[in-house]
Amino acid sequence: MSAAAFDHQHTRVPLPFDVKSLRGLSEKMMQSHWENNYSGAVNALNNVRGRLSQALSDANTPPYVYNGLKREQLLRTGSVVLHELYFANLGGDGKASGDLRSRIAASFGTFDVWESEFRKIGQGLGGGSGWVVLGYNHRLKLLENYWLADHGSNPADTAPLLVMDMYEHAYQMDYGAAAARYIDAFFANIQWDAVSKRL
Amino acid sequence: MSAAAFDHQHTRVPLPFDVKSLRGLSEKMMQSHWENNYSGAVNALNNVRGRLSQALSDANTPPYVYNGLKREQLLRTGSVVLHELYFANLGGDGKASGDLRSRIAASFGTFDVWESEFRKIGQGLGGGSGWVVLGYNHRLKLLENYWLADHGSNPADTAPLLVMDMYEHAYQMDYGAAAARYIDAFFANIQWDAVSKRL
């Protein structure tokens, strides 16, 4: 088969900010995050796509083996997409304003309630992994926060707006197990303009 | 807290077709599917939302207990959204045409390759549960098929276009373990106009 769905090779998106400019998130950690975790996901997704193409052409592939590869595709797709959104919503001054801030306040009662739920979710990762996402659910027509226990756990039919990586590779190198301090640093560096444009 | 994200009560969407008009999918099974499985998910989502509101106000709720509820919210959100899309893409004559058919063919090489992958995924559900989704991934700019092992496993930043329920409640009553015959019936009843409008 020669077609986009099977042949597409994803190209890595560079870090969209000066890696030395973040406050409280070290250059060393961000570089490692991009080069190891994100790049590894891109390579894996591209490799799995090729294997799917082969497996679909091979009549001996049982459906449950095929779906083992589809599961990997779903996981790597989530990792690639969420990492790109995460990097792209960093590099700012952390100050939310304007229409998005108003809409968040309207949905959650106040902006502070939204922030307190977003932070609470980030602190509740028992297994040391996962994502916190503010998303707009197209079907429910709601702005909501979601907890994603892994890359493949996403809300259905939802545009991710603000994405926070809570895998330990996002903070252990700088903060050890002090996840709350990492969440402070994340908030201080949010690029809210990028978040607004996603809505 | 009094705010949409916590107070929203979802209302059930009626079946968007004459339940006697489907070919090979019995009225009894579709009614049970809507009244038990879909309605149960709506009730659960509404209930969990209320519990989240209480738990966020209670300083004694540890974050990992809060996230247990957030996980339930994610699962019920997926069940509600995917069921509504599933019902709404049934009731048609199963004949794809026009722009969407062309775009699927362009993405997968041919329309038949797309259909063969979609069907193969449906036959590979080892555990008797899951969804098959043709989606448009906004980030990767690709039409792709996905296998969702449960309601909470969704592709990130993706619009679901065609949704097939492969939980056993979708077919056991009519077909027992003969999932492939259910998939035939599903394809014969696809409402492609509804699918096209989602793109």
Add this chain to the structure above:
Amino acid sequence: MSAAAFDHQHTRVPLPFDVKSLRGLSEKMMQSHWENNYSGAVNALNNVRGRLSQALSDANTPPYVYNGLKREQLLRTGSVVLHELYFANLGGDGKASGDLRSRIAASFGTFDVWESEFRKIGQGLGGGSGWVVLGYNHRLKLLENYWLADHGSNPADTAPLLVMDMYEHAYQMDYGAAAARYIDAFFANIQWDAVSKRL
């Protein structure tokens, strides 16, 4: 590689009771359960084992593709093991007595509390799938009930004693969505002697 861990071919264990003797669980459903769901899991496990052997010998297999197969192995292993324990704890008169009954009562306060929790877990399966297990946790030295959301979700270091299948193939054919009536039938047919011997 020629070795048990890679070459083992599992042989199906026949149903350990007269399939016409169960009360409230039809011969048709139990036969379908054994022939389709259980046998499918055995075939899948044997097939995946062969693929693992090949993949380990092939230096081109990236670890994340290898682990996709390992995940399938874990899921099929769970399905095979849990199905065999489920069938083997049916075919009795449902009357618990003796030492096991006393130990359950001691662990849960009363036998009825144990039964009410076991039944409640069975009724809470939002996705239409999963298992309920009474197990003895060797590390914690506790008799506990567990909810397994899929075949691969099991308590660590625990001997499963009583196993109830809550996948929809275990009851939809006889009871539709009325899971509580299936649970009644399950309890009426428990083979408690088999359960006692597992302790």
Add this chain to the structure above:
Amino acid sequence: MSAAAFDHQHTRVPLPFDVKSLRGLSEKMMQSHWENNYSGAVNALNNVRGRLSQALSDANTPPYVYNGLKREQLLRTGSVVLHELYFANLGGDGKASGDLRSRIAASFGTFDVWESEFRKIGQGLGGGSGWVVLGYNHRLKLLENYWLADHGSNPADTAPLLVMDMYEHAYQMDYGAAAARYIDAFFANIQWDAVSKRL
């Protein structure tokens, strides 16, 4: 309810080795692992147990909310049990011998094949989390390696013998993203006598 299954409060097991004696695994990292990740799991398990007891007594708790807590119980149980086994199989000289070595070799063809699979699984963790376990499956009567994607993913009816933590908190502080170097250090410190006694 006053009974072991609901009231049991687990007590932390101290690190069973001199934390300064390990080679290539720093005192700082091991202390953080024990004090933050393991102790956090013990606290969470004890807390969830209390909440289960309350929820079971409350007729207003819907089964799907109850099962949200049971899922947390399963996850924390896995984290507690697997961490204790992990710590207890460190502190040795890494040299396997005797009966267990022979049995591993018999099951996998050679001891080196076993080790190569165990290491390969460890390198394949796409999401930065999980466990690798050599276990004895009581039902299949096989020594096998398993990949556990999270604390709740365990092989059914299996005694864990050798347990390697691949969550990033187990190695990022010392090795960053260089998981393979951590695996070397893990192997150099295996306490094989403890592993043998588990069989």
